[in-house]
Amino acid sequence: MDLPIYLDYQATTPVDPRVLEAMLPYFSERFGNAASRSHAFGWTGEEAVDRARKQIASLIGASPKEIVFTSGSTEAINLAIKGVAEMYASKGKHIVTSQAEHKAVLDTCKHLEKQGFEVTYLAPSPTGRVSVESVAAALREDTCLVALIWANNEIGTLNPIREIGELCHERGVLLFTDATQAAGKVEVDVARDGVDLLCLSAHKLYGPKGIGCLYVRRRNPRVRLVAQMDGGGHERGMRSGTLNVPGIVGLGEACALSQRELEADRVHTGALRDRFEGRIFAALDHVHLNGDPEHRLPNCSNLSFNFVEGESLIMGVNDVAVSSGSACTSASLEPSHVLRACGVGDDLAHSSIRFGFGRFTTEEEVDHAADEVIAAVKRLRELSPLYEMVQEGIDPGAIDWSGNH
Amino acid sequence: MAYSDKVLDHYNNPRNVGSLDKGKETVGTGVVGAPECGDVMKLQIEVDGDRIVDAKFKTFGCGSAIASSSLATEWIKGKTVDEALSINNTEIVEELSLPPVKIHCSVLAEDAIKSAINDYKAKQQVDSPEEAST
Ligand SMILES: Cc1ncc(COP(=O)(O)O)c(C=O)c1O
Numbered sequence: 001m002d003l004p005i006y007l008d009y010q011a012t013t014p015v016d017p018r019v020l021e022a023m024l025p026y027f028s029e030r031f032g033n034a035a036s037r038s039h040a041f042g043w044t045g046e047e048a049v050d051r052a053r054k055q056i057a058s059l060i061g062a063s064p065k066e067i068v069f070t071s072g073s074t075e076a077i078n079l080a081i082k083g084v085a086e087m088y089a090s091k092g093k094h095i096v097t098s099q100a101e102h103k104a105v106l107d108t109c110k111h112l113e114k115q116g117f118e119v120t121y122l123a124p125s126p127t128g129r130v131s132v133e134s135v136a137a138a139l140r141e142d143t144c145l146v147a148l149i150w151a152n153n154e155i156g157t158l159n160p161i162r163e164i165g166e167l168c169h170e171r172g173v174l175l176f177t178d179a180t181q182a183a184g185k186v187e188v189d190v191a192r193d194g195v196d197l198l199c200l201s202a203h204k205l206y207g208p209k210g211i212g213c214l215y216v217r218r219r220n221p222r223v224r225l226v227a228q229m230d231g232g233g234h235e236r237g238m239r240s241g242t243l244n245v246p247g248i249v250g251l252g253e254a255c256a257l258s259q260r261e262l263e264a265d266r267v268h269t270g271a272l273r274d275r276f277e278g279r280i281f282a283a284l285d286h287v288h289l290n291g292d293p294e295h296r297l298p299n300c301s302n303l304s305f306n307f308v309e310g311e312s313l314i315m316g317v318n319d320v321a322v323s324s325g326s327a328c329t330s331a332s333l334e335p336s337h338v339l340r341a342c343g344v345g346d347d348l349a350h351s352s353i354r355f356g357f358g359r360f361t362t363e364e365e366v367d368h369a370a371d372e373v374i375a376a377v378k379r380l381r382e383l384s385p386l387y388e389m390v391q392e393g394i395d396p397g398a399i400d401w402s403g404n405h
Numbered sequence: 406m407a408y409s410d411k412v413l414d415h416y417n418n419p420r421n422v423g424s425l426d427k428g429k430e431t432v433g434t435g436v437v438g439a440p441e442c443g444d445v446m447k448l449q450i451e452v453d454g455d456r457i458v459d460a461k462f463k464t465f466g467c468g469s470a471i472a473s474s475s476l477a478t479e480w481i482k483g484k485t486v487d488e489a490l491s492i493n494n495t496e497i498v499e500e501l502s503l504p505p506v507k508i509h510c511s512v513l514a515e516d517a518i519k520s521a522i523n524d525y526k527a528k529q530q531v532d533s534p535e536e537a538s539t
Contacts, residue, residue: 311468312466347441383465384465385447386445387465388447388463397440402439
């Protein structure tokens with residue numbers, strides 16, 4: 001077993017060796033520009049791109065012509081939301097999204113608010129789900145787009161996208177979904193699920209960083225976008241810029257593998273996640289599961305260890321690479337906006353850790369990680385004045401702390 | 406984030422962890438911070454004459470908060486109450502090489518020392534009303 005153990009698969013994943021192998025020739029002998037129409041170097045590149053388009057389309061139930069390559073999900077999100085908003089502004093300037101979205105969606109919406117758009121940020125349920133009813137209630141005559149995450153990157157909660165897709169189609173409103181964490185982990189079918197725009201990113205599904213795509217529906221209805229990047233008119237004018245052929249090959253291969261191995265990956269990571277949680281809950285009291293116990297990604301577990309601060313816990317588990325639900329490690333000391341949106345108290349939000357499991361995680365790693373977490377939590381609780389209060393029968397939640405700082 | 410060696414040392418081997426009997430007349434207890442903010446420090450002192458003869462802490466907080474309070478107990482043990490009161494958070498920042506985002510941890514440790522001393526002093530006044538009234 002190599003240390004440290006990587007349990008941060010929602011942040012990024014290693015490139016699968018099979019993906020890397022498929023990519024390598026496109027850095028060297030097959031280096032052509034896919035837009036070069038006049039020679040074989042270009043044709044080879046174009047063929048590779050066409051194959052990748054098919055592989056990606058197949059994973060999500062789209063047609064290859066509906067795939068627009070981008071540098072990743074952040075760019076695809078910007079293109080989808082700004083592109084639709086600008087194209088359909090005459091229809092209406094209202095957007096529906098949720099408080100539990102990725103920052104790329106939230107900040108894009110904030111940007112549009114400054115341009116005169118109105119945005120409704122729906123509150124998710126305590127487990128992080130946005131209900132169809134709340135979307136229905138938020139739709140207006142002038143709503144031009146609903147933008148909702150499929151699988152939340154912090155807590156793994158799955159939104160009822162198919163029901164929301166049905167609703168949006170009935171009401172004639174476009175639906176964009178951020179499927180960065182969902183694609184390749186759970187079944188995604190844009191036709192069946194009524195999705196009009198969808199983004200995904202290679203580095204979350206065992207492909208390389210810096211490549212992703214936006215699915216843009218071409219029929220029933222045909223979605224049009226205002227391009228956010230001006231230039232040579234690549235990708236049917238929606239995203240100019242020379243195609244990143246090796247990256248695209250990697251994304252295509254990653255999608256093909258994920259499609260083929262989706263069930264195996266789901267069973268593998270789900271079993272490891274359950275094993276991990278089983279060990280933790282058997283050994284420790286006062287541990288809370290954040291997110292939805294039923295509707296969630298198979299490979300994500302977000303836990304709050306009450307009375308232990310998250311950053312100190314991460315420091316105590318040297319052998320395990322995880323990330324904290326509280327954003328304390330970054331410059332801001334604010335706890336996660338997702339946990340806040342779910343109504344998780346700031347005290348528990350500060351105690352949360354996200355564990356992510358993947359294709360290459362082993363049982364041995366999970367056991368070692370769980371044991372290390374358990375030992376660190378026990379040690380830090382010995383240091384915790386809050387845990388001491390609980391032992392003495394005092395509820396820290398009932399104390400008025402406001403005078404203390 | 407990279408922690409300084411001294412923060413790591415205090416985090417891995419915290420000094421003076423524990424609790425003193427807070428009902429005791431010679432013990433002062435300070436609790437500062439709030440769980441919602443991600444830091445709570447409890448710092449206690451035991452005073453003999455005007456000298457701090459023992460100090461203990463428990464902290465809920467990040468590594469820098471744990472290190473700041475551990476260092477605080479180490480520094481005040483053996484000092485007079487007045488010497489302990491003069492400890493400034495900037496000395497803690499310097500000793501532990503805390504980055505700017507962690508300065509609040511040192512502020513909290515300074516507050517905890519002052520709060521424990523205030524509690525001790527308040528107890529002395531209540532316990533000796535005739536002295537207090539003079
Ligand atoms: C849900 C979600 N959306 C968007 C992104 C951004 O993706 P990218 O890194 O490809 O820009 C991420 C990853 O950080 C994510 O998890």
